[in-house]
Amino acid sequence: MAESENGSAAKRLKTHETGDTEQKHTDNEQHSDGDEISSDSPVSGFEITRILRESAREKNIFVHGKVKDQDAVVILEKSPIRQDTLPELLKSSTLKLEMRNDVYSTYKLQAPAHLNEIKTTVVCPATEKHIKKYLRQEIFLVEESGEDYRQLTLPYISGQSFSVQWVHNILDKKAEADRIIFEDPDPNTGFVLLPDFKWDQKQPEDLYLIAIVHRRDIKSLRDLTSEHLPLLKNIRSKGEYTIKQQYGIPPSKLRIYLHYQPSYYHLHVHFTSLDYEAPGCGVERAHLLSDVIQNLQADARYYHNRSLTFPLRADDGLLIRFKEAGKL
C-alpha cells in the first residue's frame, strides 16, 4: 500500500480482518452478498487518495481511494453501543485506567471483537458524483416552479446517468432479496419494503426502511397525480401494518415521507423512527406521505403545478442550471 495523507487510517483499513472466528455472531453479518472481510475484500487493497469528510462527533470517516486502479469510496462508522449487549460488554471487556481524580476516573475499555464492529460501506467503482457527494459543500435553497421543473430540472435529470440499477436489482430479486421485509407484487400499486442500508437493523429506535414501488415510470414527487393515490395509500397502510407487526412500532412513532429532490429517480418512500433524526428528514427536503396524499386528494395536479423548495449543493449541476437561467 502506498504511503498516503493518513498512514494510520491506511493501516487500520488494511488490518481490519475478522479476528474472532470462534465467537461468530451470524446476526451481525450485514454483507448481503454473504462476503466477509477477507484479504481479497475491496478494503484490503485500498489505497487512500484523500479524506472526503470526517466527523469525530458522528464517529465516521468518508475516504476516496483506489482499488486496483478503480475509484472507490469507503465509509467507516463506529456502531452505537447497544443496550442489549451492555451486560456482556461490561463483563467480557478489559479496562485500562487512564486517570483517577477525586470521584472521577476514566478508562479505555477494550471490547471483544464482536462488540466492536465498524460499519463499512464500499462504493466501487465510484463515479465522480459518488465522490463529490461526500465532500462538504455550501447548501443553497432553490424554489422550483412547475415550469422550472419542465424547463430546467427534467432536462437536467434526463441528461444525467443517475443509475437506478441497484433499485432494479432489488425489484428483480437480483440483490438483497433476503432483506425484503414485505412485498406487494401488484404491478400498479405494489412495492417492496426493506431496510435502507444506512440502518444496521440492530435497534428499532433508529429504524430506517424504504418502500420501493414496482412501477418504473414514476421518477419523483413531481410525477405524482391523483392517479397514484391507490399506490400511496397502499404503501402507507401496508407499510405501517408490517412495521407494527415486525418491530412493534406503531404508526404514531413513524415518520413516513418522500424526498424532493430524491437521491435516486425511482419513486420510493422513507419510513424512519420518530426517535431517530434521520438525515434528510428536515422541512427543506421531506414531504410527509400523509400530506402528499391529502394534497393530491384536494388537487389532482398539485405536484405538477406547485412550486417546490429544496436544497442543492454549491457544486450540483442543477444549481448551476438555475443560476444560468437567472433563477438564483
Ligand code: DD3
Ligand atoms: C446510495 C442512495 C443509494 C452511495 C450510497 C448509497 N438501501 C443504496 C444501493 C443499495 C441502497 C440503500 C448511492 C444503494 Cl452509500 C450511492 O443507496 C441500497 N440498498 N439506500 C439499500 N437497502
